Amino acid sequence: xxxxxxxxxxxxxxxxxxxxxxxxxxxxxxxxxxxxxxxxxxxxxxxxxxxxxxxxxxxxxxxxxxxxxxxxxxxxxxxxxxxxxxxxxxxxxxxxxxxxxxxxxxxxxxxxxxxxxxxxxxxxxxxxxxxxxxxxxxxxxxxxxxxxxxxxxxxxxxxxxxxxxxxxxxxxxxxxxxxxxxxxxxxxxxxxxxxxxxxxxxxxxxxxxxxxxxxxxxxxxxxxxxxxxxxxxxxxxxxxxxxxxxxxxxxxxxxxxxxxxxxxxxxxxxxxxxxxxxxxxxxxxxxxxxxxxxxxxxxxxxxxxxxxxxxxxxxxxxxxxxxxxxxxxxxxxxxxxxxxxxxxxxxxxxxxxxxxxxxxxxxxxxxxxxxxxxxxxxxxxxxxxxxxxxxxxxxxxxxxxxxxxxxxxxxxxxxxxxxxxxxxxxxxxxx
Amino acid sequence: xxxxxxxxxxxxxxxxxxxxxxxxxxxxxxxxxxxxxxxxxxxxxxxxxxxxxxxxxxxxxxxxxxxxxxxxxxxxxxxxxxxxxxxxxxxxxxxxxxxxxxxxxxxxxxxxxxxxxxxxxxxxxxxxxxxxxxxxxxxxxxxxxxxxxxxxxxxxxxxxxxxxxxxxxxxxxxxxxxxxxxxxxxxxxxxxxxxxxxxxxxxxxxxxxxxxxxxxxxxxxxxxxxxxxxxxxxxxxxxxxxxxxxxxxxxxxxxxxxxxxxxxxxxxxxxxxxxxxxxxxxxxxxxxxxxxxxxxxxxxxxxxxxxxxxxxxxxxxxxxxxxxxxxxxxxxxxxxxxxxxxxxxxxxxxxxxxxxxxxxxxxxxxxxxxxxxxxxxxxxxxxxxxxxxxxxxxxxxxxxxxxxxxxxxxxxxxxxxxxxxxxxxxxxxxx
Numbered sequence: 001x002x003x004x005x006x007x008x009x010x011x012x013x014x015x016x017x018x019x020x021x022x023x024x025x026x027x028x029x030x031x032x033x034x035x036x037x038x039x040x041x042x043x044x045x046x047x048x049x050x051x052x053x054x055x056x057x058x059x060x061x062x063x064x065x066x067x068x069x070x071x072x073x074x075x076x077x078x079x080x081x082x083x084x085x086x087x088x089x090x091x092x093x094x095x096x097x098x099x100x101x102x103x104x105x106x107x108x109x110x111x112x113x114x115x116x117x118x119x120x121x122x123x124x125x126x127x128x129x130x131x132x133x134x135x136x137x138x139x140x141x142x143x144x145x146x147x148x149x150x151x152x153x154x155x156x157x158x159x160x161x162x163x164x165x166x167x168x169x170x171x172x173x174x175x176x177x178x179x180x181x182x183x184x185x186x187x188x189x190x191x192x193x194x195x196x197x198x199x200x201x202x203x204x205x206x207x208x209x210x211x212x213x214x215x216x217x218x219x220x221x222x223x224x225x226x227x228x229x230x231x232x233x234x235x236x237x238x239x240x241x242x243x244x245x246x247x248x249x250x251x252x253x254x255x256x257x258x259x260x261x262x263x264x265x266x267x268x269x270x271x272x273x274x275x276x277x278x279x280x281x282x283x284x285x286x287x288x289x290x291x292x293x294x295x296x297x298x299x300x301x302x303x304x305x306x307x308x309x310x311x312x313x314x315x316x317x318x319x320x321x322x323x324x325x326x327x328x329x330x331x332x333x334x335x336x337x338x339x340x341x342x343x344x345x346x347x348x349x350x351x352x353x354x355x356x357x358x359x360x361x362x363x364x365x366x367x368x369x370x371x372x373x374x375x376x377x378x379x380x381x382x383x384x385x386x387x388x389x390x391x392x393x394x395x396x397x398x399x400x401x402x403x404x405x406x407x408x409x410x411x412x413x414x415x416x417x418x419x420x421x422x423x424x425x426x427x428x429x430x431x
Numbered sequence: 432x433x434x435x436x437x438x439x440x441x442x443x444x445x446x447x448x449x450x451x452x453x454x455x456x457x458x459x460x461x462x463x464x465x466x467x468x469x470x471x472x473x474x475x476x477x478x479x480x481x482x483x484x485x486x487x488x489x490x491x492x493x494x495x496x497x498x499x500x501x502x503x504x505x506x507x508x509x510x511x512x513x514x515x516x517x518x519x520x521x522x523x524x525x526x527x528x529x530x531x532x533x534x535x536x537x538x539x540x541x542x543x544x545x546x547x548x549x550x551x552x553x554x555x556x557x558x559x560x561x562x563x564x565x566x567x568x569x570x571x572x573x574x575x576x577x578x579x580x581x582x583x584x585x586x587x588x589x590x591x592x593x594x595x596x597x598x599x600x601x602x603x604x605x606x607x608x609x610x611x612x613x614x615x616x617x618x619x620x621x622x623x624x625x626x627x628x629x630x631x632x633x634x635x636x637x638x639x640x641x642x643x644x645x646x647x648x649x650x651x652x653x654x655x656x657x658x659x660x661x662x663x664x665x666x667x668x669x670x671x672x673x674x675x676x677x678x679x680x681x682x683x684x685x686x687x688x689x690x691x692x693x694x695x696x697x698x699x700x701x702x703x704x705x706x707x708x709x710x711x712x713x714x715x716x717x718x719x720x721x722x723x724x725x726x727x728x729x730x731x732x733x734x735x736x737x738x739x740x741x742x743x744x745x746x747x748x749x750x751x752x753x754x755x756x757x758x759x760x761x762x763x764x765x766x767x768x769x770x771x772x773x774x775x776x777x778x779x780x781x782x783x784x785x786x787x788x789x790x791x792x793x794x795x796x797x798x799x800x801x802x803x804x805x806x807x808x809x810x811x812x813x814x815x816x817x818x819x820x821x822x823x824x825x826x827x828x829x830x831x832x833x834x835x836x837x838x839x840x841x842x843x844x845x846x847x848x849x850x851x852x853x854x855x856x857x858x859x860x861x862x
Binding site for chain 2: 006008021022023024040041042068069070097098100101103118120121123124128129132133135136139140143147150152153154155156157158159160161171172173174175176178180182189192193194195196197198199204205207209211219220222229230363381384385387388389390391392393394395420421422424426429430431
């Protein structure tokens with residue numbers, strides 16, 4: 001039997017007889033010769049069928065084959081400078097595994113609703129494949145960095161009894177005779193886990209039932225959340241720099257071709273590296289105002305303010321020391337100015353905005369109890385979380401990096417919905 | 432400032448002054464000397480405080496410190512053959528970060544309900560930490576093998592409109608004015624993704640709302656699901672062998688100390704390797720009957736039958752060609768005996784039973800349409816899935832490996848609930 005390499009491996013098979021399995025991406029009919037562009041998931045290869053070199057039945061099949069049909073080709077690999085990848089296949093044999101019906105996605109422009117309705121087919125197009133490969137690399141690189149830097153993966157639950165950040169944006173699940181909620185963050189559990197392991201991370205889907213339709217929001221998105229015992233705000237920011245830089249550099253090193261397919265200028269990513277600028281909240285408010293946008297001190301940045309801020313940088317940058325009332329109940333107050341919190345978000349440049357939210361958590365039992373009471377949170381549900389301040393509490397910090405926002409920034413996407421295989425939005429649950 | 436290594440790194444600091452941060456695991460009071468066993472998540476270290484070598488205040492603090500208190504110790508690392516790890520810390524300075532209240536988990540035996548109610552603290556005990564470290568390694572190794580073997584990670588959605596395997600065991604989610612269900616498997620989406628990428632995997636939480644209380648079931652569990660275009664049943668089984676063997680060998684190579692803590696005999700794992708025995712369903716039924724257990728041909732194996740079968744092997748083994756009616760609607764029928772399906776489950780030895788379910792999927796549009804009609808599935812919801820058979824259908828196969836079952840087998844656990852950080856069972860949603 002002939003070897004059956006993937007297109008990515010083809011260079012090692014120059015001059016050899018091989019079998020190639022894949023789908024017809026495009027075809028050019030030149031009368032006595034058919035150019036078949038075959039894709040197999042690892043690349044695209046030009047395959048040439050000459051009428052006077054193959055049996056009549058093979059040539060007839062090559063002529064008849066429709067876009068997206070699945071094929072098994074036999075032939076010889078030969079160098080060809082004009083071919084994508086530098087090699088082409090001189091075809092001897094062709095088996096049509098399945099002759100595709102007329103394919104609904106044409107090279108012409110389609111509306112976004114049509115494309116999202118056909119997301120199961122849309123993902124076959126080179127741009128979407130490239131984005132999803134970058135996504136896979138972002139995830140691989142993130143895990144690699146954490147695994148190699150002493151963080152233990154501890155998966156936190158998806159079905160939870162309590163809300164981290166209020167109940168209005170929670171998805172409710174019927175849990176037999178009880179009610180559960182889909183997680184919005186694994187952080188509270190991470191805080192239990194660091195008391196065992198020192199440094200941990202969770203990595204999974206998270207959910208926000210928000211009735212918003214911005215280009216930055218999904219109802220279901222993936223988040224990686226590292227958490228560290230004995231680490232304070234300043235040290236945490238340094239760790240984030242290393243982490244984000246590693247991700248960007250791995251994408252550049254391993255998915256350069258995909259960035260090219262997407263049309264992303266790699267120079268914008270090549271300059272990313274420590275140290276990222278650090279902007280105090282007070283200063284950030286001033287920056288927004290100077291650009292002519294209204295903003296009251298004490299408010300959180302909305303999408304327009306975030307975009308304005310973020311357009312002023314070509315590196316990711318921290319905004320730190322947000323007012324306590326902008327942030328969740330568990331944020332450690334600044335001992336110097338208790339109206340501020342020891343928090344830091346990381347914003348991507350070029351207008352992309354927040355990709356990481358994080359900060360130092362309250363370590364003192366009394367302060368945490370007070371916060372839970374002030375915010376009318378159900379104390380009973382937080383008893384286990386309070387336990388963490390009863391038995392060996394430590395200063396600790398953590399952050400959550402949103403995968404789709406990071407992919408959207410790295411790929412230079414206008415809308416986050418292309419950064420996830422099957423987006424879930426306000427009116428979209430299909431396919 | 433002194434360096435602040437982790438306990439795992441301590442050997443490189445012999446003779447040096449260091450700072451050590453962690454929690455008091457145990458203490459022995461010898462009158463003029465305190466032995467503190469400090470744990471920091473990477474190991475446990477013996478730290479010695481001598482009354483006549485430290486200031487009176489330091490000695491008093493060492494004497495007073497309670498189990499699970501968080502501490503910062505300063506001292507000199509010195510070799511000591513009697514100490515766990517071969518080094519001890521001669522303490523000069525001690526800071527009590529937080530003096531723990533009386534710790535509820537004592538070295539004595541506790542009931543399982545008490546331990547599960549205190550899971551956020553229970554995970555600090557060496558055995559639970561060791562199990563969760565093995566879990567992290569199972570996941571890392573699984574991803575590593577797939578990433579290095581041409582599989583692209585494509586995350587499939589958690590919120591889905593349709594059910595893969597019937598609606599009775601689905602968790603229902605209020606999705607604004609609509610209803611969504613929590614995924615039971617990413618497989619159907621994987622099948623769309625292979626038509627783009629050739630080989631893919633998804634890896635995430637999956638959910639089954641089963642009212643069962645066996646030692647093998649969780650309502651929320653993690654599953655890795657590889658799927659491959661142009662791969663048929665036989666080839667798939669070979670791939671599973673390589674995959675499972677890699678995971679076991681990585682755990683042996685990297686988490687040997689944890690297996691020892693758990694009390695798992697590594698020799699049972701050292702023998703795991705290709706090829707795994709392959710048992711036809713017909714033959715498996717005979718094996719069960721020979722051991723004196725009743726079983727009708729055509730039935731699926733229940734827990735008792737699975738345990739009996741699995742006790743007869745010391746390697747994982749395949750049971751293949753299950754009757755079509757035992758399996759889901761998408762299973763490819765055996766062309767020779769259409770009452771059978773091209774399916775194969777992988778069962779772990781020593782009575783553990785199924786860790787993988789898998790098989791070849793129907794590639795023909797007409798056969799799939801017929802199955803959907805026969806099983807009264809909502810055709811409309813499957814239109815996108817049928818599309819995959821309209822546009823370049825190919826023979827394809829895939830499987831799903833349950834993480835908790837695999838961890839339970841590798842660690843030799845009696846109950847699956849210890850194989851996940853925060854188990855979700857019929858009556859347990861807290862903490």
